[in-house]
Amino acid sequence: MEYLVTMTTRVPDGTTEREVAEVRAREAAHSRELAARRRLLRLWRPPLGPGEWRSIGLFDDEGPDALERTLAAMPLRVWRTDVPAELAPHPADPGRGEVPIAADSEEYLVTFVADMPSGTGPGSPAESKRVRDMAxxxxxxxxxxxxxxxxxxxxxxxxxxxxxxxILRSLPMAGRSTVDTVPLTRHPSDPAQVT
Structure with a gap:
């Protein structure tokens, strides 16, 4: 099962820069191990305000309990809170690894909340075709x-x-759904290959 996890870190007052650097180095090494085991698929930074330290990760694990064990084993967890969202397959998903990540493009997470009449939603033939074209x-x-x-x-x-x-305005469901877009910056520990 895939999960999108928002990870927010708050370093306690009085923590030295050296302690922070050590934990971050262990976190980066552990992230590489998770990527090698195909548990951590992607890692990004959303827009951050002053003093914020957040990441968004795409994880693949055997279920909620297994995901919790994976997250609990990460070194930064001592200072971090995690909010996972379980992701279910969408019938029009291009599939993992099917669409290359372009070096000259920016990435975005786009959440859609549909408000559509029956037969015109995200699973409609017109929407499915347009989504396949976008992929x-x-x-x-x-x-x-x-x-x-x-x-x-x-x-x-x-x-x-x-x-x-x-691109989003060209979708048949444009204007009939609420859209929330989050621009992403690649995290230094992101395991994805860029073409």
Whole structure:
């Protein structure tokens, strides 16, 4: 099962820079081990405010308990809180590793909350075809459904935010769903290969 985990770290007051550097080095080494075991698939940084220290990770684990064990074993967990979201397969997901990550593009997590009449939602033939076209064009990397019905989240790439807006406006469900876009920056420990 795949999970999107928002990880927020708060270093306690009085912690030395050396202690922080040591824990971060252990975290990076452990992230490489998780990637080698195919538990950590991707790692990003969302936009950060002053003093914030957050990451978003895409994990693959055997279930919620196994994911908790994986997260608890990470060195930064001593200072970090994790909020996982279970991802369910979307019928139009291009599939893991099917769409290459382009070096000249920016990545975005886009959450859709559908408000559509029956037969026109994310699973409609027109929407499915357009989503397949977006994957074939290298814009949609992955697509999942979220718990709660009518909610989906996709990992998209585009040369910039303006181009991504154009792409999203071209979807048949545009204007009939609420869209939340989070720009992502690749984390230094991201295991993904960029082409």
């Amino acid at each position: 074939a064009g290298g814009h949609l990397i992955r697509l999942w459904t979220l718990p709660g019905g009518g909610r989906g989240i996709g990992l998209w790439q585009a040369p910039g935010a303006g181009r991504l807006r154009e």
